[in-house]
Amino acid sequence: MGDETTRAAIEAVWRLESTRLIAALVRIVRDVGLAEDVAQDAIVAALAQWPASGIPANPGAWLMTTAKRRAVDAFRARAKHDAAAAALARELSESVDEDPGAGIDHVEDDVLRLMFICCHPALTPEAQSTLTLKLVAGLSTREIARAYLAPEATIAQRVSRAKRTLAETGAAIEEPSGPERADRLETVLGVVYLLFNEGYSATEGDDWMRPALCDEAVRLGRILTALVPDDPEVHGLAALMELQSSRLAARAGPGGEPILLDAQDRRRWDATRIRRGRDALARADALLATAGPDAEAGPYALQAAIAAEHARAASVDGTDWDRVAELYEQLGRRTGSPVAELNRAVALGRARGPAAGLALLDQLDDVPALRGYHLVPSVRGDLYERQGRGAEAAAEFERAASMTANERERQLLLRRADAARGSG
Amino acid sequence: MCLMKSSESNGETPPAVYEAMAEYDRWGRANGVLIDSQGLLPSDAGAIVSLVDGNIKAVDGPFTEAKELVGGYAVIEVRSYDEALELGRRLMQIHKDNWPGFEGSVEIRQIAEF
Numbered sequence: 269m270g271d272e273t274t275r276a277a278i279e280a281v282w283r284l285e286s287t288r289l290i291a292a293l294v295r296i297v298r299d300v301g302l303a304e305d306v307a308q309d310a311i312v313a314a315l316a317q318w319p320a321s322g323i324p325a326n327p328g329a330w331l332m333t334t335a336k337r338r339a340v341d342a343f344r345a346r347a348k349h350d351a352a353a354a355a356l357a358r359e360l361s362e363s364v365d366e367d368p369g370a371g372i373d374h375v376e377d378d379v380l381r382l383m384f385i386c387c388h389p390a391l392t393p394e395a396q397s398t399l400t401l402k403l404v405a406g407l408s409t410r411e412i413a414r415a416y417l418a419p420e421a422t423i424a425q426r427v428s429r430a431k432r433t434l435a436e437t438g439a440a441i442e443e444p445s446g447p448e449r450a451d452r453l454e455t456v457l458g459v460v461y462l463l464f465n466e467g468y469s470a471t472e473g474d475d476w477m478r479p480a481l482c483d484e485a486v487r488l489g490r491i492l493t494a495l496v497p498d499d500p501e502v503h504g505l506a507a508l509m510e511l512q513s514s515r516l517a518a519r520a521g522p523g524g525e526p527i528l529l530d531a532q533d534r535r536r537w538d539a540t541r542i543r544r545g546r547d548a549l550a551r552a553d554a555l556l557a558t559a560g561p562d563a564e565a566g567p568y569a570l571q572a573a574i575a576a577e578h579a580r581a582a583s584v585d586g587t588d589w590d591r592v593a594e595l596y597e598q599l600g601r602r603t604g605s606p607v608a609e610l611n612r613a614v615a616l617g618r619a620r621g622p623a624a625g626l627a628l629l630d631q632l633d634d635v636p637a638l639r640g641y642h643l644v645p646s647v648r649g650d651l652y653e654r655q656g657r658g659a660e661a662a663a664e665f666e667r668a669a670s671m672t673a674n675e676r677e678r679q680l681l682l683r684r685a686d687a688a689r690g691s692g
Numbered sequence: 693m694c695l696m697k698s699s700e701s702n703g704e705t706p707p708a709v710y711e712a713m714a715e716y717d718r719w720g721r722a723n724g725v726l727i728d729s730q731g732l733l734p735s736d737a738g739a740i741v742s743l744v745d746g747n748i749k750a751v752d753g754p755f756t757e758a759k760e761l762v763g764g765y766a767v768i769e770v771r772s773y774d775e776a777l778e779l780g781r782r783l784m785q786i787h788k789d790n791w792p793g794f795e796g797s798v799e800i801r802q803i804a805e806f
Contacts, residue, residue, distance in 0.1 A: 280774035284723060325785055376722055487724035487769070494722040517805060540727065540767070540803075 274319045282311050285328040286406040287491075289335065291378035296360060297339050300385060301431040304403065306342065310335035336360060379404070380495040381443050387455045390437045395430040396459045397466075402427055404491075405484045415467070415481045453496065457505050457568065460488045464509050468516075469674075482513050486541075493548065500559070503552035504569030510545030511575035514538040526680050530584045542579045549576055570599045589619035606635045607643075614647055622651040642671035646681060653688045661688035693767050693803055694780050697760040698787075698796025700734055708790040716786060720768070725779065729766035760797070767803075776800050 286307060293303035310331045324330040343357035386399040401407045401415070409427065413420040444452050467481025489506040496502045518536040521527055552569045565573070574595045581587035593615035600608035609632055617625025629648055638644050649664030665685035669678045713731075720726025732738075735753035742749060755761065766783070770776050780798040787794045 276772075276774040277778060280772060280778040283771060283775055284725070284778060287723070325789070379722065483769075483771075490724040491722060494718075494724075538805075544727065 271319050281327045291382035306335045306338040309338040376495050383456050384452050387459050398426050399430045479516050500552040500555040501566040501568050503548045504572050507545045507548035507572035508568050510541045514541035567603050589615050606637050617651050622654045625651045642668045658688045693801050695762050695799040696764040699759045712786040712790050727767040731764040
C-alpha cells in the first residue's frame, strides 16, 4: 500500500472514529482539551506507524489504546506536582494494561455526553456550534472556517477559548439529569438545527447555501436518533432536516442561483431522504401518541409535518395548503413565533387567494420582531403580484432586496422586482 | 451502496457473523453513516427475469452456477471515497474474524445523483 493511499485511509479512519474516541477519552481523562490532544497524538502515531505496519484489523481500538497510553504519560508528568493526577494515572494505566483496545463500550452514553458538553450553557451559541462541529462532527479547523466563511485563526481561537471556559467551569464531565437534561437536550437540538439552517440558507456571503454544513447537521441528527431514541422532538428534528435537505439539489441552478419552490424540479428531490424523513416523522408521532392524549407535537415535528406535505405533493398547486396553514397555526401557537404567522400568510394566500394572505400580513405590520426582516416585504410582493398589482409588488421586492445580506437572494429579489414591473 | 457478494457454497452463516453484523449496524447508525442495511435470503427464494434475444423469461432460483450472489446490502452516506472503502473493509473483516474459510467481496457503488 502506497504512503498516499495509507494516508487517505488513516484520514477516513479518523473521520469515522474521532467522535467516539474523543467521547470515551473525555469520560476517562475528564478534560475536553486533554482528550482531544491525546486523540491527536494517537493519529500522529498512526501516521508514523501504519504506512510500514499496515492498517490494523481494528483501527479504532488501536487508536484508543495508543491515546490512553499518551494520557497515562501526560498524567504521570503532571503527577509530580499533583496527587489527583497521580491517582488517575494509576487507575488509567491499569485499565490500559489489563484490556488493550477495550474501553470503547458505553459508546452511546459517551457521545451524548460529549454533545452535552459541547452545548454547555457557559458557552456562547457560536462556541457551542463550533465545538460541536470540531469534536462531534470531527471537522478540522480549516473545514469549519470554510463553512463559516471565517479566518482559520478565528475558529482556532474560538475552539481554544471554549475549551478553556469548559475547564474553568469544571463542566467537562458532568452529565445532567432530570429537567436539566431535558434543557440541555433542547440546546443540543437547537445547535444542530442552527448548523442546518446556516447551511440551508446562508445568512451572509455569496453562497445561497452551504450543503456540506447541511449534510453534517443531518448526520448529527441521525446520530441523535440513535442516542436518544425515545424523544419525539429528536425524531422530529431528524425528520425536518432529512425532508428539507432532500431539496438541496433542486434549490440552486448551475450557476448557484436560487430556485424557489414553485420552480423546483421535484424529480430532483432526494427520494431516500424523503423516505427517511417520513419514517422519522412517523416515529415522532408514534412516540407522541404513547405520551398521552394531552401531548402536543413540538416545533420540530410540526415543521417536519409541513415539509412532509410539500414532499407528498406532486406540484405547488397540488399541495394541501389548507393543511399547511393549519400546521403553521399550531406552530405559531406552540412557539409564539411571528415567523410562523408570516408563513401562515403564505399558505393562506395559496389556499384561499392572495387577499386572505394579505389580511393576515396586515396584522403582522406592528410586530417588532419582524421589523427589518426581508421576507415580510418579499411575501407581500408575492401576494400583490398574484393580484396583478405589478408596480406595488415591484416596490416590495426592491424593499426586500435592500434588507437582505445574502447577495444571491438580493439578486433574485431584484429580478423578481423587474418581472413584476413588466407584468403590472 | 455496499453490496455483499459471496458464493452460496460458503454454507450456513455462523451466529457470530450475525452478532458482529448487528454490532456493525449499531455502530454505523450511532455514527450517522449507515442509512439502511438488509441481508438477503438465499437465491432459492428468488428469481431472475431476463431479456435475451428479444425474449423475456423468468428462471427460479437457486442459481447454483453463480459464484457472486448478493447476500446483503448496506446503504451508507459518507464524506469520502476512502470512508466508503473503510466501511467495506470492515464488512470483510467481520467475515474474516467470524467465518472460517469464507470467501466473498464487497462491491461499493456510488448512488447516482441527478
